[in-house]
Amino acid sequence: MDLFFLSMLLLLLLSLPLSLGFLLFRPKSQLPGNLPPGKMGLPFIGESLEFLSTGRKGYPEKFIYDRMAKYSSQVFKTSILGESAAVFCGTACNKFLFSNENKLVISWWPNAVNKIFPSSLQTSSKEEAKKMRSMLPGFLKPEALQRYIGLMDGIAQRHFESNWDNKQEVIVFPLAKRFTFWLACRLFMSIEDPDHVAKFADPFNVIASGIISIPIDLPGTPFNRAIKASKFIRKELLVIIKQRKMDLADNRASSTQDILSHMLLARDGEGQYMNELDIADKILGLLIGGHDTASAAITFVVKYLAELPEVYNEVYKEQMEIAKSKAPGELLNWEDIQKMKYSWNVACEVMRLAPPLQGSFREVITDFVYSGFSIPKGWKLYWSTHSTHRNPECFPEPEKFDPSRFEGNGPAPYTYVPFGGGPRMCPGKEYARLEILVFMHNVVKRFKWEKLLKNEKIIVDPMPMPAKGLPVRLYPHKA
Secondary structure (H helix, E strand, C coil): CHHHHHHHHHHHHHHHHHHHHHHHHCCHHHCCCCCCCECCCECCCECHHHHHHHHHCCCHHHHHHHHHHHCCCCEEEEEECCEEEEEECCHHHHHHHHHCECCCEEECCCCHHHHHCHHHHHCCHHHHHHHHHHHHHHHHCHHHHHHHHHHHHHHHHHHHHHHCCCCCEEEHHHHHHHHHHHHHHHHHHCCCCHHHHHHHHHHHHHHHHHHCCCCCCCCCCHHHHHHHHHHHHHHHHHHHHHHHHHHHHCCCCCCCCCHHHHHHHCECCCCCECCHHHHHHHHHHHHHHHHHHHHHHHHHHHHHHHHCHHHHHHHHHHHHHHHHCCCCCCCCCHHHHHCCHHHHHHHHHHHHHCCCCCEEEEEECCCEEECCEEECCCCEEEEECHHHHCCCCCCCCCCCCCHHHHCCCCCCCCCCCCCCCHHHCCCCHHHHHHHHHHHHHHHHCCEEEEECCCCCCEEECCCEEECCCCEEEEEECCC
């Protein structure tokens, strides 16, 4: 960490003369019009350090709320991750942003993404993402996922037998990541061996931490570590891809068994197959997205159930009714998932208070005016879950844990956005719902638990997580 801030200081000192010269001698005709209120921070660095550090200190919403109070409750300007940006806040902004996807804005990722996933430079990360999203709906839609519920339950049972049973204490967050990563490896690549799965786990965690970071490729920085980890994972994935190609050719693998087979057999508009490196990068991105956010949500479900015994008791009652209806050895199915209404309301309230996705970026593709302010082409937009999730105008008594918010029609449109919204709604929403509920079923029917650190700090880097991983003491239910 010391090396990271030293490198930032050196970069700042080197860039300061050039940045000042640019600001002093920039032609006035190039200055935009009525920009949103706010400040751009230091040259090059902008307000990136505060943007990132508030999350690591456990208060990711502070960056947003401080500026909403000082400048505007709807939109303010800043500079983060090396980009001029407008931060959109509130329900109306969410609706405007999600409704103008591919009209005024398109998805955008920091330049770090193209360096961590270098093969996407053949087109762009945006174009590659469009291709990926076109592949996913068929695989991740509810009717397609129904056939995997039993498989998920089987893996969950093996996970608890190996990592939870016969233990007095466990650390929840790394175990949640192990579970969701195992599921992702199995469903996306048909890898089920725990030892094979474990080989990938640590490098993936490094990549996830480095994607949303200041893109300085110096030894010891999160960005540098992520690039190295991605090279290691890519090499391992290429071995798996080559083997799968041979298995498909020899009819030892099915064309429909997972997303990897689908990618290997898919052709573009010109009849060309994807090359192996592109497939490796897409699988890499899927594995990160397919387990990181869900593992954070699962961890906070465990946290809140420990803190709220009355909520735990209702979840336990619902899940045990399902468990008692099953024959010995019978796995969960779609009908069981549909009965978990209260449990899902609890999970939704957890994701309101501790959203795994803190927000997302867009890029402006044409000048437009919003709320009287000019938003220039090329600027980046950032929307934050916190601007509505903890807003009393959207959720009365926002700090209160209340699963009943999600009964009936649930929250008002564009207020509850843990999965985004509009055309860019997370395609893995239903997949995440299933893995969260399967985990909840298996954990509550086995244990009650209590937190070992009553006031454990929460940090965001880039996902929310308990600083010490949420250690708990387990109390197995009597048979």
